Amino acid sequence: MWRKWLLAASVLALSGAARAQTAQPAAAGLDVTIYNANLALVDDTRQLDIAKGRQRLEFKDVSSAIRPETVSLVADGLTIVEQNFDYDLLTPDKMMEKAVGHDVKIVRTNPGTGQETTEVATVLAANQGVVLKIGDHVEVLRDDGVPTRVIFDKVPDNLRAQPTLSVTVDADSAGPRLARLSYLTTGLAWRADYVAIFDEKAAKLDLQGWITLTNQSGASFTDARTQLVAGNVNQDGDDDSEPNQLTNVRQAGSEADTGTSEAVGDVHIYTLPERTTIAQNQTKQVSFLDAAGVTAHKVYQFNLGGFASAEQPANAAVVVDFTNSTASGLGAGLPAGAIRVYERDLAGDPKFVGENQIDHTPQGSELAVKIGDAFDVTVQPTLVSDQKVTKTRSRYAMSYLIRNARPQPVTVELRQGGLWGRDPKVVAESLPSRRIDAYTLGWSVPVAANGQTTLTAQVETGW
């Protein structure tokens, strides 16, 4: 694994005379700030011993996903002349391409005698095949199938094993000094992963939060002070005309955040407690939240989009409702991520019962996380009739058969949408409904243990 920035490694003078130096151990060190949307800001301060005058500083092992236009190098008495990011990687075919017009040596091995003969050849072309000029004649490389090695006398200057950032600087004096290199890169991302152990009987939830970092940037970051930004920063190409809907949030909160994060502008920043190494191709998790006994309860929910019959009974959704307020035992804003819910089986071992996503959720919000479908609670809607009442008004008669095969009574939150018409009104119903919004009716339907309830309703709407 490459150690970060041991790089600054070779400082090559422009003259071409090679000169290399090892960078000092981190003086001020490495800071990495990671955003949710596959973006990170790398800020690296290190001791560089710089010669006077113009020279090229090479930074190998920077992230291959670097955004070169965002690179900035700052040091006392140093002026940037130009900076290049070379990602032309060293491969055999690239070498042959760069050798066109130049001499190489070819070594043929006689298959009969095993004898090696070496000749000097000029590469004329490397298209589809390699054409060589050897002495006064022209040949295609390995046209006779005889094993032939090609020897190049050097690796072309601008071909590299790894993407390399090179900065040409002008220094007004020689000597060691602190230099600060910063850039934006993709390939680093983070999100939150929540583990929720739900106790249905006690109506409590134990919630643990983990920050999960992934690094596919091509570079490793050693002993980095790591900060994580929760919030969506705008990036080029984002469409900001649509407001962001908060996933699985019933009611956004208005409490001031009392969690472990620090608010900067409109975003929250989490700082990892100690410096850490984020290796290439690594998934790293660090705990940031541990709350026990958060008030939570289970809701059976069934949503219908319009007035229609269903051939088969359909399962009600199981939704876990909780609030991230101080009063409910969870006083913290929750960064976006996956929430996995576990319940204990008869033996007391937690078992996975479903997962969902939550958005950046301000403190004091009411969350509704669907974890799955209830095996034993089903709803079968039937459109009994749709009748024309007047020229412009229709009456829909619905019947809902709600079954419960559980040994406890349940309440199903039934939502009937589709009240699109003008002036909709409930003409008759077997249980009192409430209006959820202009287009949606809601009923809380009690169903006895191992029982069933039939709800009927007639709704009139106009054109």
Added chain:
Amino acid sequence: MRRVLAIWAALLAPLIGLPATADVVSQGPQAVAVTIYRDDAIPDPAAASWGGYGLAMISETRDVTLPAGDTRLALEGVADGIIAQTASLAGFPGRVLEQNFDYEVLSPATLIEHSVGRQVEVSRTNPRTGKATLEPALLRSGPDGVVLDFGGRVEALGCSGAPEGLVFASVPADLTGKPTLSIRVHVDKAGVYRLRLAYMTIGLAWKAAYVARLAPDGQSLELVGWITLANHGEVGYAGAATSVVAGRLARNAIRAFNPLMLRRETACWPQGNSHHPHGIDRYVAELAQRLFSAGDEMTVTAMRARATGAIPMPPPPPKPPPRATQSDLGDYKLYTLDEPTTVAARQTKQVAFLSQPNVAFDTVQTYRANDADTDAEPAVAATVTTLRFDNTAAKGLGRALPAGSVAIMAAPPGGSDRFLGAHDVRDVPVGEPFELEIGASHEVTVRDATLSRTGGPETSVAKEITAVNASRLPTTVEIRQPQLGRSFHIKTESAPHGLKSGDPIWRLTLAPGTTATVSYTYASTR
């Protein structure tokens, strides 16, 4: 140049092989429990192509000796399909500082990648003498095209046509042969701790399959339910407490990593010559195409062989069959195998979970009336043989039925089983009715005639449907008129209708060799 190289090597040497080495290594669990979830995207969990799907929760106990203070603990032998961010460690009085999942496993590509900038040896074999020579070189780049530096002589690997290869001194210490979870923990006191590790993995799946054997009287059947579970992973679970979960869970997109993302490519210079002047690539492509079309047939044959095996024929009952017991897990059903079992790598296993010897049902021949079209000749159509069940103890059932496929067999007295058809069932809770459509009957047919149709703001359609029973048994035919248009209603009818899912139905009872007719008029607006 040589001087630069020396500097390079000196510079890079200390940088490599500084792995995040573990202080304590746990090679495998003492005990393991496997809970497998159903993945409804998978029609057949036993088919090998579903290796990237499925979901299971693995719970392990591991006894680990930890020193006091911070320790880097490597947990080897976790599932290769591990969803690392789901891992959780419990059961010790310390705390987890951070956990890492390294998914760089040892492969030719990662071996080269981790050796870039290091000394390797290049072996070459003289074709005449067979003598192999080893020459040290600096590996300058790879794995996508390997460039070697022999101190001022730069060559490519694998482009000359001669046998040559790389020899490495050792495996870089940060490359592991198997997926490893590394966790940094802190305990105040040294000692042996029993850790409980739980995580989710892909690559395991299960599904229910049923065999229904009709009794000779045609009034009842024997229903046997099987759990088919499959492990497509490379890691097996020996003596595992095993259970499966029935029901639909909300799921996020899977974020498991394929450890073999890096592929080694040669990236040689163009290899065309005067025999293949457009480049050898095109020649190889054409060759591949020819081979592919030849190989295609072989694939089909193989597929067919596989498909025959995949038809939901009754699984051969193993004796004595392992059994599973049902309990509740939240709002799902949990089936726990009565004894610990071994879920080996790349294995399919079947376990009986249900056996109901005497399940009563009704047989109805169902027919859905056509959309009205007066120009067409009256349609003669087969009816669909439909078995109707009530999932109650009174009818010989009363058990939760997880979704799966039902193979329906007839067991004629003295004869061998006959396969009548297969039908999928949804998750059926106790107390609910359900149906199985087992196929079309050509002995019980209907003649569907549209007699008249009047237009205007309200469309009125007169239908006459005649059922014919050509079988040797009495039968019930159920005619269903789907609701068409708005304000649908029946204006006249020869017999009162019932309702099924909001549609009017008429039931006709027919003795063998008889016919019966229903006529009705429906109206609707557009």
